[in-house]
Amino acid sequence: MAQATSRSDVPVVIDEVKCIDGCTLCVDMCPLDSLAINPDSGKAYMHVDECWYCGPCAARCPVDAVTVNIPYLLR
Amino acid sequence: MQIPEVSERRRIECDVLVVGGGTAGTMAALTAASNGASVLIMEKAHVRHSGALAMGMDGVNNAVVPGKATPEDYVADITVANDGIVNQRTIYQTATRGFEMVQRLESYGVKFEKDEHDEYAVRKVHRSGSYVLPMPEGKEVKKVLYRELRSRNVRSNVTMTNRLMPVRVLTVDGRAVGAVGFDTRTGEFVTVSAGAVILAAGAAGRLGLPASGYLYGTYENPTNAGDGYAMAYHAGAELSGIECFQINPLIKDYNGPACAYVANPFGGYTVNGEGNRFVDCDYWSGQMMAEVKRELESSRGPIYLKLSHLPDATISEIEGILHTTERPTRGTFHEGRGTNYRDRDIEMHISEIGLCSGHSASGVWVDEHARTTVPGLYAAGDMALVPHNYMIGAFVYGDIAGEDAAIFAKSASRPELPEDQIEAAHDLIYRPAANPDGPPQPQVEYKLRRFVNDYLQPPKTERYLSLGVEAFERMRTDIAQMGARTPHELMRCAEVSFIRDCAEMAARSSLERTESRWGLYHARDDIPAQDDASWFCHLNLSKDAGSGGMKFARRPVAPYIVPVPGFERPDGVPDELAPQGVELAEAWR
Numbered sequence: 001m002a003q004a005t006s007r008s009d010v011p012v013v014i015d016e017v018k019c020i021d022g023c024t025l026c027v028d029m030c031p032l033d034s035l036a037i038n039p040d041s042g043k044a045y046m047h048v049d050e051c052w053y054c055g056p057c058a059a060r061c062p063v064d065a066v067t068v069n070i071p072y073l074l075r
Numbered sequence: 076m077q078i079p080e081v082s083e084r085r086r087i088e089c090d091v092l093v094v095g096g097g098t099a100g101t102m103a104a105l106t107a108a109s110n111g112a113s114v115l116i117m118e119k120a121h122v123r124h125s126g127a128l129a130m131g132m133d134g135v136n137n138a139v140v141p142g143k144a145t146p147e148d149y150v151a152d153i154t155v156a157n158d159g160i161v162n163q164r165t166i167y168q169t170a171t172r173g174f175e176m177v178q179r180l181e182s183y184g185v186k187f188e189k190d191e192h193d194e195y196a197v198r199k200v201h202r203s204g205s206y207v208l209p210m211p212e213g214k215e216v217k218k219v220l221y222r223e224l225r226s227r228n229v230r231s232n233v234t235m236t237n238r239l240m241p242v243r244v245l246t247v248d249g250r251a252v253g254a255v256g257f258d259t260r261t262g263e264f265v266t267v268s269a270g271a272v273i274l275a276a277g278a279a280g281r282l283g284l285p286a287s288g289y290l291y292g293t294y295e296n297p298t299n300a301g302d303g304y305a306m307a308y309h310a311g312a313e314l315s316g317i318e319c320f321q322i323n324p325l326i327k328d329y330n331g332p333a334c335a336y337v338a339n340p341f342g343g344y345t346v347n348g349e350g351n352r353f354v355d356c357d358y359w360s361g362q363m364m365a366e367v368k369r370e371l372e373s374s375r376g377p378i379y380l381k382l383s384h385l386p387d388a389t390i391s392e393i394e395g396i397l398h399t400t401e402r403p404t405r406g407t408f409h410e411g412r413g414t415n416y417r418d419r420d421i422e423m424h425i426s427e428i429g430l431c432s433g434h435s436a437s438g439v440w441v442d443e444h445a446r447t448t449v450p451g452l453y454a455a456g457d458m459a460l461v462p463h464n465y466m467i468g469a470f471v472y473g474d475i476a477g478e479d480a481a482i483f484a485k486s487a488s489r490p491e492l493p494e495d496q497i498e499a500a501h502d503l504i505y506r507p508a509a510n511p512d513g514p515p516q517p518q519v520e521y522k523l524r525r526f527v528n529d530y531l532q533p534p535k536t537e538r539y540l541s542l543g544v545e546a547f548e549r550m551r552t553d554i555a556q557m558g559a560r561t562p563h564e565l566m567r568c569a570e571v572s573f574i575r576d577c578a579e580m581a582a583r584s585s586l587e588r589t590e591s592r593w594g595l596y597h598a599r600d601d602i603p604a605q606d607d608a609s610w611f612c613h614l615n616l617s618k619d620a621g622s623g624g625m626k627f628a629r630r631p632v633a634p635y636i637v638p639v640p641g642f643e644r645p646d647g648v649p650d651e652l653a654p655q656g657v658e659l660a661e662a663w664r
Binding site for chain 1: 125288
């Protein structure tokens with residue numbers, strides 16, 4: 001069935017150039033399980049806008065590819 | 076997604092099931108394992124970064140260190156902060172066992188601040204005693220515990236399952252015998268058979284809607300959605316003090332601690348818009364929160380955390396703690412707003428409501444052995460009613476629960492799991508997947524939590540609370556129609572049902588206690604007076620086995636085991652002067 005989609009400014013942003021293929025550390029560590037691996041690019045991305053801006057994703061990234069911004073509504 | 080059949084499930088067995096791998100849960104698992112139990116931790120996040128300490132903790136709020144304070148001081152302080160309605164035996168455990176816990180954590184590698192004489196650098200924030208102990212490397216706490224759980228002598232006894240979410244505790248003849256849940260990534264259905272179950276699932280922190288409107292912008296870790304409160308309730312356990320909400324003074328919009336406990340010892344404090352101090356004690360209590368709200372709503376508002384008068388080096392030191400440990404994005408927030416502590420004080424507000432015994436006094440009723448009223452079921456941490464128990468209390472009660480549960484499990488029979496309860500839980504988990512076009516969780520949750528704000532936020536009145544009860548009953552229908560398309564969405568949907576249960580408990584408990592008490596936490600504007608003659612007692616709620624509805628019972632306040640200077644018990648019950656039946660920890664003998 002056809003569905004409405006609405007865009008959301010998501011807080012966690014991944015630098016796809018730095019992000020390592022096959023690494024899942026940020027995906028594994030997120031308390032809300034909000035990150036996933038994009039099957040097309042092999043890179044991590046935020047698949048749902050559910051964020052406590054707590055930071056394990058950024059802290060554990062070995063190549064500094066993860067930026068945690070403050071969610072737009074709080075910024 | 077494919078919905079698994081009830082029979083098509085993973086079956087796990089263990090001696091002690093620990094629900095939640097946060098502060099209390101990891102400690103419970105370590106102690107239960109060292110007592111010879113096979114332990115399963117069910118964690119819906121990842122144990123390395125889960126619970127209230129997801130990123131770390133900048134200090135201990137309640138360490139009673141020999142030579143710096145006494146257990147008696149601490150118990151008396153918390154008794155007064157909670158208007159006398161406490162079971163002192165439970166607090167006494169935290170008071171007397173907290174120091175051993177500090178030492179145990181130190182042996183694992185956690186660092187606590189010491190002064191030039193190598194003594195613990197405790198600071199005073201409470202009304203009389205000094206119990207606040209900074210943890211300069213607090214961001215390592217979870218790492219250290221995780222490492223301990225994976226150490227050679229522990230890992231053979233402890234299984235950690237990440238992304239596995241329980242939804243119900245299973246009972247047979249009124250005893251906890253396991254749990255039922257699912258894998259939030261694969262959708263696999265799971266049952267666990269256990270000799271004992273420890274609930275350590277955190278606060279009900281996703282209850283009120285933050286003023287920002289962002290569902291996950293809560294003070295508490297939003298994964299702590301009241302899962303444990305709902306699971307304990309449906310298992311038949313008593314909960315207590317649910318009308319005593321948690322409300323905290325926080326940085327506006329960021330919704331993180333300001334934080335007086337960190338800034339106070341450095342000379343920071345809270346002021347109103349006129350630059351004047353308006354609270355005489357920065358310790359978080361319902362009384363303080365009432366003063367904060369009054370100030371915010373007066374012409375003297377808003378309120379600020381004042382640091383701008385401090386020397387640059389001191390501010391840098393405060394930033395070093397506040398911007399790196401507990402919520403490291405705090406610096407990002409201030410940067411985005413262009414605020415610097417040096418030239419501008421930080422605007423504060425008060426948080427949405429929640430239920431939490433770590434900060435306030437609402438939770439699952441436990442005795443000094445962490446036992447709930449259901450045999451074989453334990454509770455520890457933010458969800459267990461030990462008032463103002465904070466992190467050290469969570470560790471102490473995790474430890475107590477781990478030991479008692481391991482002993483209980485040894486002699487506990489393992490009956491066949493109740494198929495009817497498993498089927499009901501299966502329906503709770505997978506019903507949204509059978510209706511994928513139903514309203515999505517974010518909309519249903521937003522509506523539910525807006526009603527929480529509309530009707531439960533203090534000041535409370537009978538009329539608004541009754542409208543709340545009606546709204547939460549009505550939300551049962553919305554929840555039954557909710558739709559989900561992935562296992563991840565099923566997790567959020569199950570959480571919405573927990574939030575609804577907690578909202579109803581909060582509304583009904585607040586209606587039942589027909590007086591005002593604990594400052595803002597239970598301010599009934601229609602009955603503003605405290606009524607000691609009728610209400611100097613605990614208010615416990617539980618699920619009525621017959622009707623399935625909520626029933627209430629008043630429990631008397633147990634005789635004090637520690638005298639409380641300046642506080643006269645309104646019921647005149649004499650103290651039991653010497654603590655009886657409480658084993659004193661080594662440090663205090």
